Amino acid sequence: MESTKTFKALRVNEEDGKYIRRIEERQLSDLPEGDVLVRVNYSSLNFKDALSCIGNKGVTRNYPHTPGIDASGIVEASSDSRFQAGDEVIVTSYDLGMNTDGGFSEYIRVPADWIVRKPKNLSLKQAMVYGTAGFTAALSVYRLLAAGQTPEMGPVVVTGALGGVGAVAVCILNHLGFEVIAATSDLNDGEEALKKLGAASRIDKTETDDQSGRPMLRPKWAGAIDVVGGNVLSTLLKACQPMGNVTCCGNIGSGDLNGTVYPFILKGISLIGIDSQNCPMALRQKVWDKLADEWQCENLEEVTVECNLEELDTYIDKMIEKKSRGRVIVKL
Ligand SMILES: C=CC(=O)SCCNC(=O)CCNC(=O)[C@H](O)C(C)(C)COP(=O)(O)OP(=O)(O)OC[C@H]1O[C@@H](n2cnc3c(N)ncnc32)[C@H](O)[C@@H]1OP(=O)(O)O
Ligand SMILES: NC(=O)C1=CN([C@@H]2O[C@H](COP(=O)(O)OP(=O)(O)OC[C@H]3O[C@@H](n4cnc5c(N)ncnc54)[C@H](O)[C@@H]3O)[C@@H](O)[C@H]2O)C=CC1
Numbered sequence: 478m479e480s481t482k483t484f485k486a487l488r489v490n491e492e493d494g495k496y497i498r499r500i501e502e503r504q505l506s507d508l509p510e511g512d513v514l515v516r517v518n519y520s521s522l523n524f525k526d527a528l529s530c531i532g533n534k535g536v537t538r539n540y541p542h543t544p545g546i547d548a549s550g551i552v553e554a555s556s557d558s559r560f561q562a563g564d565e566v567i568v569t570s571y572d573l574g575m576n577t578d579g580g581f582s583e584y585i586r587v588p589a590d591w592i593v594r595k596p597k598n599l600s601l602k603q604a605m606v607y608g609t610a611g612f613t614a615a616l617s618v619y620r621l622l623a624a625g626q627t628p629e630m631g632p633v634v635v636t637g638a639l640g641g642v643g644a645v646a647v648c649i650l651n652h653l654g655f656e657v658i659a660a661t662s663d664l665n666d667g668e669e670a671l672k673k674l675g676a677a678s679r680i681d682k683t684e685t686d687d688q689s690g691r692p693m694l695r696p697k698w699a700g701a702i703d704v705v706g707g708n709v710l711s712t713l714l715k716a717c718q719p720m721g722n723v724t725c726c727g728n729i730g731s732g733d734l735n736g737t738v739y740p741f742i743l744k745g746i747s748l749i750g751i752d753s754q755n756c757p758m759a760l761r762q763k764v765w766d767k768l769a770d771e772w773q774c775e776n777l778e779e780v781t782v783e784c785n786l787e788e789l790d791t792y793i794d795k796m797i798e799k800k801s802r803g804r805v806i807v808k809l
Contacts, residue, residue, distance in 0.1 A: 485809075486582035487786050489530050491540035496532040498793070500786055503543075503584075509577055511586035512557040515566060517550040518601045520580035521608030522789065522805040523641060524729060527796040529574060536575055545580030545807075546573050547608040549601040557589035565595040567765065569609045570754040581786060583809050593762055596769035605806045606781050607768050610641025613753040615764045615772060617642070617702045617724040618649045620749045624722040631699030631718060632656040632677070636685060636709055637729055639667045639780070641804050644674055646702045648774035651675025658698060660685045660709075667802070673776045687712040692737040693744070696721075707731025719744040726751035729799060783808055 481504065488501045529537040529544040552564040560566065571591040573579050595604055626633070633650055637643040638659035650657045652675065659676035661667060671679060686708055687694060696718035703710050704727030713723050714736060725748060740746040780803025784792060792805045
């Protein structure tokens with residue numbers, strides 16, 4: 478009975494060295510083994526999905542494949558006593574959408590250990606407005622605070638501030654009383670949106686891309702949340718004030734990290750790595766609870782678009798071109 482039920486999913490096929498996206502009809506028996514079958518209500522688009530769509534083998538080894546590292550939905554069947562049919566759940570990261578068929582699909586089947594209970598005052602839709610990007614922003618802020626960063630120390634820079642992680646980071650930091658400096662790739666773009674998100678000021682990308690070759694610079698900020706990597710991350714470390722903290726979650730610019738030890742040994746700067754994929758469940762649930770409650774971002778809807786599976790294609794292309802804006806959620 479179950480195996481004959483059909484549903485829609487966005488599949489990426491490898492054909493003559495090209496990666497072709499198509500909406501295909503699937504059967505529940507096509508899904509991987511797992512404890513919990515979830516009817517997906519919403520998914521969202523993240524940079525890792527764009528990498529999966531273009532055949533990045535560090536993300537997805539084998540095709541055909543269904544991307545989508547995020548899903549929120551309702552449990553349809555469970556062989557694990559922690560979850561029952563009708564439960565509202567969030568599934569993000571672990572292997573979802575990487576080498577396990579992901580959330581760009583009306584159904585997913587996953588291990589129970591990957592599932593977060595949806596906080597009560599967050600809807601299935603709001604959960605995906607945050608998605609992995611928002612969770613990663615919240616985890617970055619959580620780690621900054623845990624390292625001792627306070628608003629009194631001075632402004633915090635957020636790079637890629639018009640993108641998914643950046644936009645949510647700006648919102649949360651502003652909410653917590655930090656002065657936020659937004660760094661974007663194009664200073665002529667998104668002024669109103671960034672103001673609404675809570676950025677106090679903006680800087681040109683040259684200010685986070687130092688070309689002087691000097692090991693340290695005059696302090697310009699007290700901390701940073703970086704999604705770009707490469708020379709931008711090195712610059713954020715070099716121009717951070719003593720005892721500041723810099724988080725690193727992304728490689729949108731580059732996966733390289735060059736620099737010297739001097740920011741660390743002469744100014745006590747801390748570089749904090751952020752990994753949402755393997756974040757332990759207890760911390761994961763705690764961060765989701767914060768997003769649902771004291772860190773809730775009111776203005777995110779302004780930079781969020783909702784689309785269906787058919788319309789998602791265009792947004793994937795934009796993300797591949799690194800021209801993505803805010804969050805894209807997918808209604809299934
Ligand atoms: C939502 C999250 C994100 O967006 S994160 C940013 C998006 N992710 C990426 O861009 C990463 C994509 N991955 C890659 O590009 C590559 O995997 C690489 C550049 C990181 C490394 O490539 P390489 O070909 O040199 O090595 P392998 O992929 O074969 O891996 C070597 C070694 O490292 C282990 N490893 C790889 N990825 C992970 C991981 N995510 N977590 C833990 N360990 C990882 C891998 O198992 C290999 O170990 P081995 O013992 O040799 O099997
Ligand atoms: N470590 C982790 O657990 C996670 C890592 N990430 C990574 O974080 C990065 C950002 O992810 P998203 O915000 O979802 O992507 P996104 O595509 O939504 O946003 C990225 C933004 O950065 C801008 N940008 C590109 N190059 C830039 C540059 N050189 N300087 C300033 N801005 C630049 C783009 O225009 C875009 O607005 C990606 O590398 C992604 O893989 C995302 C989520 C989790």
